[in-house]
Amino acid sequence: MSKRLLGYLTIERPKRAPLQLQLCRGLRSAIQDGALSPQDQLPSSRDLASRLGLSRNTVTAAYDQLVSEGYLESRPRSGLYVADRLTFQTPVRQPPPRVTMTPRVSGPSPFRPSQPDVRLFPLAAWNRMRARALRQHGEALLHYQSRLPLGLPVLQRALAAYLRDSRGVDCAWEQVAVTSGSQQALYLIGQLLLRPGGVAYVEDPGYNGAKAAFSATGARLAPVPVDAQGLAPPAALEPGSLLYTTPSRQFPTGASLPVARRLALIQAATQASAWIVEDDYDSEFRYSSAPLPSLYSLNPGGRVIYIGSMSKILFPSLRIGYAVLPSKFVEFFEALRTIVDDHGPLVDQATLAEFIASGALYAHLRRCRAAYAERASSFCDTAAALGLPFRFAHTEAGMNLLGETANGDERSERLRQRGFDIPPLSAYSIESRRDGLVFGFTAFEPSAARAALRKLAGCL
Numbered sequence: 421m422s423k424r425l426l427g428y429l430t431i432e433r434p435k436r437a438p439l440q441l442q443l444c445r446g447l448r449s450a451i452q453d454g455a456l457s458p459q460d461q462l463p464s465s466r467d468l469a470s471r472l473g474l475s476r477n478t479v480t481a482a483y484d485q486l487v488s489e490g491y492l493e494s495r496p497r498s499g500l501y502v503a504d505r506l507t508f509q510t511p512v513r514q515p516p517p518r519v520t521m522t523p524r525v526s527g528p529s530p531f532r533p534s535q536p537d538v539r540l541f542p543l544a545a546w547n548r549m550r551a552r553a554l555r556q557h558g559e560a561l562l563h564y565q566s567r568l569p570l571g572l573p574v575l576q577r578a579l580a581a582y583l584r585d586s587r588g589v590d591c592a593w594e595q596v597a598v599t600s601g602s603q604q605a606l607y608l609i610g611q612l613l614l615r616p617g618g619v620a621y622v623e624d625p626g627y628n629g630a631k632a633a634f635s636a637t638g639a640r641l642a643p644v645p646v647d648a649q650g651l652a653p654p655a656a657l658e659p660g661s662l663l664y665t666t667p668s669r670q671f672p673t674g675a676s677l678p679v680a681r682r683l684a685l686i687q688a689a690t691q692a693s694a695w696i697v698e699d700d701y702d703s704e705f706r707y708s709s710a711p712l713p714s715l716y717s718l719n720p721g722g723r724v725i726y727i728g729s730m731s732k733i734l735f736p737s738l739r740i741g742y743a744v745l746p747s748k749f750v751e752f753f754e755a756l757r758t759i760v761d762d763h764g765p766l767v768d769q770a771t772l773a774e775f776i777a778s779g780a781l782y783a784h785l786r787r788c789r790a791a792y793a794e795r796a797s798s799f800c801d802t803a804a805a806l807g808l809p810f811r812f813a814h815t816e817a818g819m820n821l822l823g824e825t826a827n828g829d830e831r832s833e834r835l836r837q838r839g840f841d842i843p844p845l846s847a848y849s850i851e852s853r854r855d856g857l858v859f860g861f862t863a864f865e866p867s868a869a870r871a872a873l874r875k876l877a878g879c880l
């Protein structure tokens with residue numbers, strides 16, 4: 421037996437994989453790499469077993485396995501041979517991956533934007549509702565449910581009722597598509613409405629998730645400037661285009677779009693037969709007044725596609741978002757969703773339906789709103805007391821605060837090196853030259869935020 425062949429048949433001890441499997445793997449690689457050629461005779465099982473310190477049974481079982489896979493063939497009264505006509509491409513062997521400890525998942529560093537405080541989430545109540553939902557729906561929840569690409573009807577109904585009551589979104593429940601985060605809604609809407617060479621208007625600065633989803637279609641991104649009142653509506657839109665906006669609270673600057681601009685947008689979209697995608701991602705968090713009505717509520721059944729997310733009001737890893745689709749798109753959206761992943765996780769959807777219907781969602785929102793309101797004012801007070809070089813605008817709502825300042829890029833980088841995660845405004849910009857840092861404040865308790873801000877003051 422050649423030295424080269426023996427090199428392939430090194431058996432690892434203590435064994436990480438069963439011995440038979442290790443031997444099969446070694447023999448296969450030897451054949452694929454040409455250390456054993458077609459028609460070569462294999463050593464007898466007794467010989468190989470004694471060479472490798474294995475039992476004869478192990479070797480025989482490995483040989484049988486390779487015969488059944490077609491690598492080896494047995495010739496009566498002669499022995500085992502490498503099968504004829506096996507030619508493999510010369511493999512480029514990658515070095516085996518280094519075995520490292522699986523990295524622990526960790527929470528956000530200060531002051532990473534758009535992070536809810538998941539410690540406020542009533543996990544025990546959620547788990548009880550999950551158990552109840554499983555009892556109610558039975559094992560049907562565990563099967564493929566390919567006829568439900570838009571989600572469980574109980575959740576579609578619960579969301580439609582929630583959106584009508586809290587956001588003024590009047591729609592039939594069949595128009596509500598439950599998606600994997602609002603990111604999937606953005607992606608599928610882009611696939612549905614945009615073509616290569618088409619135009620997607622996006623806020624500048626604006627949400628990168630939307631830009632990525634729309635530019636993946638080959639459409640051109642047309643940046644629309646954002647000022648202190650939010651997006652400045654273009655006088656006219658390209659026919660058949662799409663415009664993405666965050667009117668309740670512009671991401672990432674925090675401005676709320678005044679009604680006159682909302683009406684101008686709807687008029688421009690109507691004239692151009694364009695679609696407005698309204699991303700209402702954190703409108704539930706307004707601290708000094710009631711949430712603003714949605715843009716959709718000004719043009720129900722018109723040119724607005726409304727999308728929202730459970731990521732901020734419950735927890736992001738749930739990956740549940742939704743879109744309110746124009747009725748004529750429902751069928752196309754269903755077809756696309758079926759291609760992507762058939763349907764979303766139904767146990768979570770049933771639990772969420774229960775969570776909404778039981779009133780737990782509203783209670784949780786009240787709790788978060790109170791905590792976040794306190795955190796927003798504590799953050800701003802501490803920043804002022806420390807004399808930080810930022811001007812904070814739009815502090816009455818949302819999860820993020822834009823701190824306007826000069827040299828945002830450089831400051832963000834310096835802070836990153838000291839363990840902070842505070843992106844500069846340029847990270848969200850195409851042409852905009854507005855400068856500043858985007859602070860998320862909701863995930864950090866006031867005492868932790870104060871300590872982090874003191875450290876930040878030292879770094880600057």
Ligand SMILES: Cc1ncc(COP(=O)(O)O)c(C=O)c1O
Nearest residue numbers: 534601602603627671701729731
């Ligand atoms: C503007 C905006 N829209 C939507 C989302 C939520 O995305 P998803 O529902 O995919 O978690 C975010 C999250 O950061 C966001 O900032």
